[in-house]
Amino acid sequence: MDTNAPTNSPIIAAFAARTPGSAAAYAEARTHFPGGVTHDTRFVRPHPIAVARAAGPRKWDVDGHEYVDYAGGHGALILGHAHPQVMAAVAEQLANGTHYGANHLLENRWAALIKELMPNAEMIRFTNSGTEATLMALRVARAATGRPKLLRLRGHFHGWHDHMAFGVTNHFDGTPTPGILENLAGNVLLVDPNDEAGLAAVMAAHGSEIAAAILEPTGSTFGQVPLRDSFVHALRAETAKHGIVLVFDEVVTGFRVAKGGAQEALGITPDLTTLAKILAGGLPGGAVVGRRDLLELLDPERAAARGVEKIPHQGTYNANPVSAVAGIVTLEILRDADAIARSHAYAADLRAAMNQALVEMGVPWAVYGTYGGVHIFTNWKRLPISPTGFDPLGLGYADLKVPRGMQTVTKLLLALRTHGVDFSPWPGGPVSAAHGPAELSDTVAAFRAAVSDLRAEGEIG
Structure with missing residues (x-):
């Protein structure tokens, strides 16, 4: 967000006056x-909100304000914050221990559920995060193919490791960001x-050199650029x-677009899939799932039988029992249950109601x-x-992805927070x-108020 938001803005002044504890x-x-x-995404001036607790679709900051x-x-929280069944299971597991440093039955049960839901999950390797999952998927692809290059889509986010640290919000020409080797x-x-x-042109020129192609299958930022x-x-x-090994990064879309992720909705079977967020019920956890022949490169015996060196992989918290049970x-x-369908229906209703507000207010x-x-x-x-x-x-990614630091967006988000909504x-x-209905009503009211505030400051014509 904006690093130099003007201090004479009534929107910013109202937000600051309301949130002294967060300040x-x-x-x-x-x-x-x-x-x-x-x-990085929590950075905003004059300050972000500091949250004290959350439940269901709402949260409360240290000043006692509800959002x-x-x-x-x-x-990560498709069921909302502090879902009672998830919290009860986590509390029960905490009493049994947080880390065994050993195999356990929960990881088997977790893996079996993933296989049941995710179409391409022949084998699974757990990681600690989505970033670790994409890193592992690409390493597996390079080891399997013996090729050096990777293909990515501009604007698509796949974590913060070196292969992914450019071409997302800047450096769209492929030049490295600070700390990345040329x-x-x-x-x-x-x-x-x-x-x-x-x-097609890239494939024609480099197809024999590319180990993996990775993408967010519904578009970057969960379809912001569809x-x-x-x-x-x-x-x-x-x-x-x-x-080429096709990798679907379903860290966001997995178990959200459909029970079997975007690959189920699209009817496409990728070679590997990376998962996190919903996978671990709001706790840290990720996984690489996919073709058996690819993931067997992590198996000491199967790799040896194929006459290749296994891919090493550790991770202190891989398949942590508390994350597993969540x-x-x-x-x-x-x-x-129908949780996914209900989230889709609510989103459609909210989009329609917010657009109706824009129509009535004459905002393009x-x-x-x-x-x-x-x-x-x-x-x-x-x-x-x-x-x-x-x-x-x-439109293209250059039109739909808002440049970082855009004042209008910063003010919109701060105004929404002042009116009780955190996007x-x-x-x-x-x-x-x-x-549900109460959240939809509150959100549309806050959106109308925030847009009115922006118009009053001359941010909207």
Whole structure:
């Protein structure tokens, strides 16, 4: 968000006056953490909110203010905060121990559920996070193919390890960000989303050098820049043609788009899938799942039988029993109930209601998304659009991805917080199955108030 928001803004002044406890917490945080945050997306001036507790679709800050929450644990909490069944299972497991340093029955049960739900999950390797999962998937692909290069889509996020630290919010030309080796960045090929001609050209030139192609299958940031289904099918066909390992990064979409993730919804079977977030029920945990022949490269005996050296992999908290039990309960609920469908229905209703507010207020913005996603398009390039007729597929990533530090977006998010709603900073958010009519009403009212505040400050024509 904006690092130099103007101090004479009534929106910023109102937010600051309302949140002195958060301001004090941030002042201390700045003495501990770079930028005063422990995750880049939480950075905002004058200060982020400091949350004290959360339940269901809502959370409360240290000043006692209540928010309808669309951060959702960065997308991990499709059942909402502190779901009673998940919390009871975690409490029971805590009494039995937090870390065995050994195999345990819960990891078997967790894996069996993943296999039941995720179409391509022939074998599974647990990790601690989504970043670790994408790192492992790419290492497996390189080991399996003996090839050096990776193919990515501009704007797609796959964690913060070296192969992924550019071409997401900047450095779209493929040059490395600070701390990344030029030779490493040189082995990453970037293609524009939905550019089938560009994809074919890269494949024709480098297909025999590419180990893996990785993407967010519904588009970057859970569809903020949506992908055409036809493009994903074309990528599947090209990777199969050239012997390239196709990796679906379903860290966000897994168990949210459908019980079997985006691959179920698209009818495409990737070679590997990376999972996290919902997988562990809101606790730390990730996994790589996919083809047996690929993941057997982690097996000492199977690798030796194939005459190759195994891929080493450790991880102190892999398949941690507390994360495992939270994941088990969450996946069982998603399997047996209608939580995913309810989240999709709520998101559709919210998008429609927010667009209706924009129409009535005469604001040329739009709210869009698919499945359980909500994206607020603030039309920073002032394109001739209408809220109800907006087609994000008609635009590219450079139009849809808001540049970091945009003042209008910072003020929108702060105004929404002042009026009791916390959206993720892109701006938008995933919804949960816990959101209901009260949250929809409160969110639309806050959105109307925030847009009015922006108009009063001249941020909207």
